[in-house]
Amino acid sequence: MANTETVDLINEKAALMRRHVVEMGFGAGGRGAHFGPALSSIEIVASLFFGIMNHDPENPTMADRDRFVQSKGHACLALYSALGEAGYITKEQMATFKGDGSFLAGHPTRNPQYGIEVSSGTLGNGFAVACGMAKAAKIKGEDHKVFSLVGDGECNEGVIWEAAMNAVKYGLDNLVAIIDRNFVQLAGTTKDIMDVDIEALWRAAGWDVLVLEDGNDAASLLDALAEMKDSSNGKPHVIIANTTKGKGISFMEGSLNWHARPMNQEQYDAAIADLENAKTI
Amino acid sequence: MNPAALDKLQDWSKAGHRTVQADTLMMLAAEHPEVVALSADLTPTARLVEFKDTYPDRFFDVGIAEQNLIDFSAGLALEGLRPFAVGLAAMVPMRPAEQVRAALGYMNANVTVIGIEAGVRFGPLGNTHYAMDDIAVVRAIPNFTVIAPSDPLSTHKALYACIEHEGPVYLRLTGGPGYPVMYSEDFDFQIGKSIEYRPGSDVAFISSGSLLADAVGAADILEDKGISTRVVDMHTIKPLDTEMLDKVFAENKLVVTVEEHSPMGGLGGAVAEYKAGVVGAPKQVFASLGDKFQKLGDHKFLMKENGLTAPDLATLAETNL
CATH class of the missing domain: 3.40.50.970 (Thiamin diphosphate (ThDP)-binding fold, Pyr/PP domains)
Structure with a gap:
């Protein structure tokens, strides 16, 4: 069981990251941001960066670092906010999000010195690349782990299943995929767009599958991630984390309207008020 | 090697x-x-x-x-x-x-x-x-x-x-069984650096892939007719060897790009893109597969269909010179 201190730290970091998401997304003005899919992922990314992964912002390319591959690249604000909190990027750099000439695009661009391992945004590819990275670690006899954040809508992509089968073939038990199952994709709910039992699909592909009923709960995430990180059962691991799209901002939660859009001043004020209220609860 | x-x-x-x-x-x-x-x-x-x-x-x-x-x-x-x-x-x-x-x-x-x-x-x-x-x-x-x-x-x-x-x-890779040996001894191969396979001042065949052998065959035919023919092995299509192209454009009267590819976007396209900015560059003709889906047939048949045999290349050059 994760200790209270770590759970508190993750929750504290998650609150700060949500604030960064809102600030960066609002700062992008009319260029907008993928608020909903970043906010659903916050506890997952926070648990990895501040509880689970071996990494060092002072030495971002150290050989034995655990790798984090954000396959659902549109939710880049979850990653950027973690990189900011961890010290990979500065507040000033965060403020350039989506700006002309910024290295923080609307989808991550590989930039290992700032902690961005893989370019992503065309869905499915980050996960498949992560599988190759996990295989490379096996070939080289290195002990680090590879974590990849995947969207539930992203599981529509064919390459996800090409890579999922291949990961089982090569016994990539040093790989942990986390599906951010927020039940909403761009044009509708996952049920409306492609109503499939992804749990059954991952099991059928041969993965070690764990379903988290509350994927925004730090304690259960930490336990699940720690268990899978330490497991060497010959199978790649996937945590299907049931989350809430837009988590933490009342008018975004579960909404089909906040996948990606600009935020106006009124909405920003309301979002900040939500985050401030959460602190006092 | x-x-x-x-x-x-x-x-x-x-x-x-x-x-x-x-x-x-x-x-x-x-x-x-x-x-x-x-x-x-x-x-x-x-x-x-x-x-x-x-x-x-x-x-x-x-x-x-x-x-x-x-x-x-x-x-x-x-x-x-x-x-x-x-x-x-x-x-x-x-x-x-x-x-x-x-x-x-x-x-x-x-x-x-x-x-x-x-x-x-x-x-x-x-x-x-x-x-x-x-x-x-x-x-x-x-x-x-x-x-x-x-x-x-x-x-x-x-x-x-x-x-x-x-x-x-x-x-x-092209060149199936019967892949012609064009280099029988070690030679300098550098990415982006083409090879002047033979010199010549009238026609220049700029070739990629295994069609080099056919370009050389065409050059033989043209030389027999008194048409001086250069052959360049443009093995790297990107980055293109523009230094060699500058030489060809300055010294040859006709450029024939030779490739087993569509006339769009391959070697011929790459050469034409560069040539667009070279004042006084000679005419270019494209020896290539047509912009079409092909008839069914073996490789030899398809080369003939698309005018990519040595005699076809020689005729193409001669009629455009």
Whole structure:
């Protein structure tokens, strides 16, 4: 069981990251941001960066670092906010999000010195690349782990299943995929767009599958991630984390309207008020 | 190169490019522990059974899954390995074109994609198995190098150049059994540096891939008629050897680009793009596959159909001079 201190730290970091998401997304003005899919992922990314992964912002390319591959690249604000909190990027750099000439695009661009391992945004590819990275670690006899954040809508992509089968073939038990199952994709709910039992699909592909009923709960995430990180059962691991799209901002939660859009001043004020209220609860 | 290659040229010529690349990958693997090879259920076709048996831990068959072939290779490359992903030219850069762009080009990954049986080499298998547009697709992707070697030794040497090269490479192979030996001794092969195969001042054939032999045959015909003919082995299509092109444009009266590819976006397109900015450059004609799906037929039939035999090339040059 994760200790209270770590759970508190993750929750504290998650609150700060949500604030960064809102600030960066609002700062992008009319260029907008993928608020909903970043906010659903916050506890997952926070648990990895501040509880689970071996990494060092002072030495971002150290050989034995655990790798984090954000396959659902549109939710880049979850990653950027973690990189900011961890010290990979500065507040000033965060403020350039989506700006002309910024290295923080609307989808991550590989930039290992700032902690961005893989370019992503065309869905499915980050996960498949992560599988190759996990295989490379096996070939080289290195002990680090590879974590990849995947969207539930992203599981529509064919390459996800090409890579999922291949990961089982090569016994990539040093790989942990986390599906951010927020039940909403761009044009509708996952049920409306492609109503499939992804749990059954991952099991059928041969993965070690764990379903988290509350994927925004730090304690259960930490336990699940720690268990899978330490497991060497010959199978790649996937945590299907049931989350809430837009988590933490009342008018975004579960909404089909906040996948990606600009935020106006009124909405920003309301979002900040939500985050401030959460602190006092 | 591996010196043993020189002893294998006749065998390689008989066997064709599949064997050349497979044997060379074996040599590279023996010399470079970071070399790994991948295929998408084409191991025997790509002549990689020996590689698989010799290096079972460094060979990966990802199944019939070209998108993952590319992404998985990229992941291996980002961690320091040197993947060579082998597949049919009709499929390996085309089916996963988006992965080739995002995972290889965009991340500048050290992956060599080997497209075997490029052009219309697959003859009777039909148009789904022809690669007539692969150069155009890959050439448009930043960071990519595109190489179409002309013979067994240049194929071997191109692969040795790939292992030293930073960034993704598409190695496009033509030249089936009967792959003409154009280089029987060691020579200087540099990516981006073409080879003046023979000098000449009237016509210039600029050739890529195994059609070099036909361009040389055409040059023989023209020389017999008193038409001085230069032949350039433009083995690297990207980056293009503009220094050689400047020389050709200054000294020759007609440029004929020769390739087993669509007239759009391949070697001919690349030369024309550069030539557009050269004042006073000579006329260019395109010897290529037409902008069309092909009739069914064996390779020899299709070369004739598309005007890519030596006599056809000579006639094309003579009538346009």
